[in-house]
Amino acid sequence: MLEIRNLSSGYRDALVLRDFDCRIAGGRVTALMGRNGMGKTTLLKTIMGLIAARTGTISFDGEMLQNLSTHLISRAGIGYVPQGREIFDGFTVFENLRLSLLGHEGGEPLPIAQIYDWFPILKERAEQKAGTFSGGQQQILAIARALIGRPKMLLLDEPTEGIQPSIVHEIGLQLGKIARDTGLGILIVEQNVDMVRTLADHVLFMENGSIRESCDIEALRRDDSLLHRYLSV
Amino acid sequence: MSELFPIILDASSYILILVLVALGLMIVFGMMGVINMAHGELFMIGAYVMVMAQGLGLPFLAGIILAPLVVGFLGLLIETALIRHIYHRPLDTILATWGLSIALKQLIVLIFGPESHSVALPIDGSVTLGAFTYPIYRLILMAVSAALIGGTFWLFVKTDFGLKARAVIARPDTAATLGIDTRRMYRWSFVIGTALAGLAGALVAPIISVDPQMGLGYLVPGFLSILVGGAGPLAGVLVGGAVVGGVSNLLAVWISPVAALITVYIIAILIIRLKPEGLLGGRRAK
Amino acid sequence: MRNSLIGIIVFGCLAVSPAFIGDYWTGQLSAYLVYGLLAISLSLVWGYGGILCFGQAMFFGIGGYIMAVFTKGMIYPDLTSSYLGLLAAMAGSAMFALALGFFLFAGRGISGAYLAIITLAIALVLERLMNNWYALGGYNGLLNVPPLKLVAFGLSYELWDKLPTFYIILGIVAAVFFAVTLLVNTSYGLLLTAIRTHPDRLSSLGYSVLNLRLSVFSLSAAIAGLAGALFVTLDGFASPTLIGFTLSTEALIWVAIGGKEMLLAAFLGAIFTRTAESWLSEIFGDYWILILGIAFMVSVVLLPKGLLATPFERLTRRKRVRPSSPAIAPSPPDPPSPPSGPD
Numbered sequence: 001m002l003e004i005r006n007l008s009s010g011y012r013d014a015l016v017l018r019d020f021d022c023r024i025a026g027g028r029v030t031a032l033m034g035r036n037g038m039g040k041t042t043l044l045k046t047i048m049g050l051i052a053a054r055t056g057t058i059s060f061d062g063e064m065l066q067n068l069s070t071h072l073i074s075r076a077g078i079g080y081v082p083q084g085r086e087i088f089d090g091f092t093v094f095e096n097l098r099l100s101l102l103g104h105e106g107g108e109p110l111p112i113a114q115i116y117d118w119f120p121i122l123k124e125r126a127e128q129k130a131g132t133f134s135g136g137q138q139q140i141l142a143i144a145r146a147l148i149g150r151p152k153m154l155l156l157d158e159p160t161e162g163i164q165p166s167i168v169h170e171i172g173l174q175l176g177k178i179a180r181d182t183g184l185g186i187l188i189v190e191q192n193v194d195m196v197r198t199l200a201d202h203v204l205f206m207e208n209g210s211i212r213e214s215c216d217i218e219a220l221r222r223d224d225s226l227l228h229r230y231l232s233v
Numbered sequence: 234m235s236e237l238f239p240i241i242l243d244a245s246s247y248i249l250i251l252v253l254v255a256l257g258l259m260i261v262f263g264m265m266g267v268i269n270m271a272h273g274e275l276f277m278i279g280a281y282v283m284v285m286a287q288g289l290g291l292p293f294l295a296g297i298i299l300a301p302l303v304v305g306f307l308g309l310l311i312e313t314a315l316i317r318h319i320y321h322r323p324l325d326t327i328l329a330t331w332g333l334s335i336a337l338k339q340l341i342v343l344i345f346g347p348e349s350h351s352v353a354l355p356i357d358g359s360v361t362l363g364a365f366t367y368p369i370y371r372l373i374l375m376a377v378s379a380a381l382i383g384g385t386f387w388l389f390v391k392t393d394f395g396l397k398a399r400a401v402i403a404r405p406d407t408a409a410t411l412g413i414d415t416r417r418m419y420r421w422s423f424v425i426g427t428a429l430a431g432l433a434g435a436l437v438a439p440i441i442s443v444d445p446q447m448g449l450g451y452l453v454p455g456f457l458s459i460l461v462g463g464a465g466p467l468a469g470v471l472v473g474g475a476v477v478g479g480v481s482n483l484l485a486v487w488i489s490p491v492a493a494l495i496t497v498y499i500i501a502i503l504i505i506r507l508k509p510e511g512l513l514g515g516r517r518a519k
Numbered sequence: 520m521r522n523s524l525i526g527i528i529v530f531g532c533l534a535v536s537p538a539f540i541g542d543y544w545t546g547q548l549s550a551y552l553v554y555g556l557l558a559i560s561l562s563l564v565w566g567y568g569g570i571l572c573f574g575q576a577m578f579f580g581i582g583g584y585i586m587a588v589f590t591k592g593m594i595y596p597d598l599t600s601s602y603l604g605l606l607a608a609m610a611g612s613a614m615f616a617l618a619l620g621f622f623l624f625a626g627r628g629i630s631g632a633y634l635a636i637i638t639l640a641i642a643l644v645l646e647r648l649m650n651n652w653y654a655l656g657g658y659n660g661l662l663n664v665p666p667l668k669l670v671a672f673g674l675s676y677e678l679w680d681k682l683p684t685f686y687i688i689l690g691i692v693a694a695v696f697f698a699v700t701l702l703v704n705t706s707y708g709l710l711l712t713a714i715r716t717h718p719d720r721l722s723s724l725g726y727s728v729l730n731l732r733l734s735v736f737s738l739s740a741a742i743a744g745l746a747g748a749l750f751v752t753l754d755g756f757a758s759p760t761l762i763g764f765t766l767s768t769e770a771l772i773w774v775a776i777g778g779k780e781m782l783l784a785a786f787l788g789a790i791f792t793r794t795a796e797s798w799l800s801e802i803f804g805d806y807w808i809l810i811l812g813i814a815f816m817v818s819v820v821l822l823p824k825g826l827l828a829t830p831f832e833r834l835t836r837r838k839r840v841r842p843s844s845p846a847i848a849p850s851p852p853d854p855p856s857p858p859s860g861p862d
Contacts, residue, residue, distance in 0.1 A: 088403055
């Protein structure tokens with residue numbers, strides 16, 4: 001369980017999150033929805049230690065994360081797939097995976113064979129430069145790379161942005177299967193309603209730096225007024 | 234024709250040493266964005282370790298082993314005490330390492346005096362090839378430098394350390410989210426860069442006069458080589474070093490060394506100005 | 520204007536100081552004032568203009584050589600006016616800076632670390648050049664440069680004595696200091712702040728970033744040239760050390776220790792460092808340079824705004840309202856991008 005209390009965070013002059021509180025349960029898929037500029041990416045980056053928290057605490061299964069450096073947060077069991085994927089495009093697919101393996105050397109990283117099992121395309125193209133991949137393939141690589149550290153919680157920032165709908169669906173199904181099989185918790189920041197409906201168990205709505213509402217995916221399927229309120233312009 | 238051989242050999246050995254110095258600079262610059270103005274002094278201290286080793290009657294090889302260890306350890310101290318506090322302020326690293334360079338230079342003056350020292354050649358002989366002769370040590374120096382350059386390339390291209398290092402150069406934040414300890418990578422890259430400078434200093438000590446001011450003579454051409462070369466951290470240094478080192482050495486045959494130096498600086502400045510991404514391209518201009 | 524008030528107090532103290540410090544130190548202080556002028560020029564271009572110039576002494580040296588050439592009558596034996604020399608020194612330095620600045624900043628200009636390295640290389644080139652330019656004395660430089668000669672209302676007076684020289688120099692330095700202080704408090708100063716922090720936005724507002732950079736670079740060079748010209752009249756000779764690399768870095772140290780973003784702090788940084796140097800180098804001998812290097816390092820790391828500027832800023836904080844307009848309001852800087860990568 002990821003528990004965030006009184007978190008304030010932001011950039012030099014602008015505080016984006018103010019006294020932010022939320023709890024993300026382990027072992028299930030939570031979607032975080034909201035319009036652009038509401039602080040979703042800032043939240044994920046602060047959890048990862050890429051932006052320093054000004055005040056407040058972030059605890060993960062009892063471990064305090066807010067003062068740890070990013071690599072230790074990663075090793076504590078939080079995987080991160082950043083917006084725009086940020087794969088190493090000059091490296092081969094294998095090197096991208098190998099890098100994550102090296103980052104988790106001290107722990108028990110997932111064997112690359114398991115990754116290949118889940119995402120056969122990565123095995124086929126292991127020696128290809130990642131920069132030559134399509135957006136969807138890069139996304140798969142970025143997710144696979146994060147899974148190598150055997151995270152207990154995976155943070156996904158807009159994984160469907162700029163990706164063909166067919167691949168979006170495929171990624172959604174595969175991630176859902178992995179989460180069910182391994183007990184992985186997922187926090188996904190997403191605007192794509194289809195992806196959320198495919199994958200999520202639970203949805204949080206964010207506005208102006210705080211959580212305004214939450215509901216089960218079933219409730220959302222019955223009534224999409226929340227979507228209108230928090231997503232449409 | 235035969236008088237051309239020593240000229241080319243001299244130029245090549247200068248280029249190799251220059252590349253060795255520039256590689257250390259480039260590792261630190263490419264990795265951390267830190268301009269280490271004290272790099273020339275670390276090179277100089279490597280040469281002084283050699284002077285001291287010979288003064289103590291140690292064999293030449295002991296000096297060669299001691300120099301990178303001593304200078305690398307110094308690099309570790311510098312990284313811990315100075316660089317890690319300011320590496321997010323790139324322009325301030327120029328100033329702070331400049332202060333460091335002044336301090337190190339003066340420290341050497343205080344210990345060894347301002348005068349120049351010389352180191353005895355470990356091997357005296359020379360090779361005769363047809364009409365010209367060439368000192369054996371210079372040939373060995375070239376071979377060793379080439380091997381070191383090759384080794385550095387191997388370290389950064391073929392090993393796990395190199396994979397991590399290149400990842401940190403390309404996307405430090407993303408590398409950290411994959412569990413890579415970027416601070417540790419910065420530290421060890423800095424140590425490797427400084428150890429290379431120390432080793433280069435020890436290697437050339439027998440063929441140059443060792444004095445407290447020698448660092449600057451390699452620092453500026455080293456930086457110009459990096460900027461001239463461009464294109465990724467390593468290959469560009471080779472090209473830049475070849476241009477800067479080669480032109481200044483070859484020109485010095487026909488015109489005075491001072492005029493050659495002025496000319497090569499001007500050529501380098503023109504290249505950097507007109508092609509900020511470097512001769513090989515590929516570098517994002519700062 | 521509390522800021523100017525401190526300036527007036529400082530220059531007032533300097534004006535009365537000859538009464539207390541004796542003839543020798545008055546002479547020394549004249550030279551330090553000139554170094555202070557060089558520091559002001561570097562503070563203007565670096566702290567206000569955002570151009571880190573590692574070779575500021577080249578303008579100092581150019582000014583010095585031009586002054587020497589003029590007043591020694593090397594161009595035209597009858598044309599040895601000090602006024603003309605000073606003007607020519609400033610104009611010559613400014614023109615050199617204009618040409619160099621155009622080369623450096625036009626188009627995809629050079630900035631940041633690259634600029635530091637390149638200006639350092641240019642200073643080295645100029646120093647070597649002067650060392651080997653035999654018509655200008657080569658390594659020895661030009662000797663017997665006459666002192667300043669004041670001509671007014673048909674009267675002429677050569678400044679051989681230390682006290683009048685001191686006051687003339689103090690007057691010039693104070694005039695430049697207050698003029699530059701006024702200038703950076705106008706809208707021009709605001710534009711300089713903008714160019715330092717957000718050059719891209721400024722150009723999208725229709726300002727020519729190049730012209731602004733050139734103007735501040737040349738103005739700073741003219742001031743440095745004036746300093747160099749005054750210096751040779753004090754010392755009596757112009758040598759390659761004026762133009763080179765050592766003086767450039769010393770100036771950088773003064774300004775960094777004093778505080779690059781405050782003219783007065785930079786100016787006092789030069790005076791204090793030079794005073795401390797002649798005073799402490801007697802006590803510490805060769806250790807002085809070691810101490811100076813370490814002090815420089817420590818001040819950069821711990822007090823990036825400068826040793827003197829930090830307390831000054833506290834004194835004048837209320838008066839220093841941050842200039843901000845919506846278009847150029849401060850915002851987070853772009854994260855430093857790594858200079859290269861495999862991609």
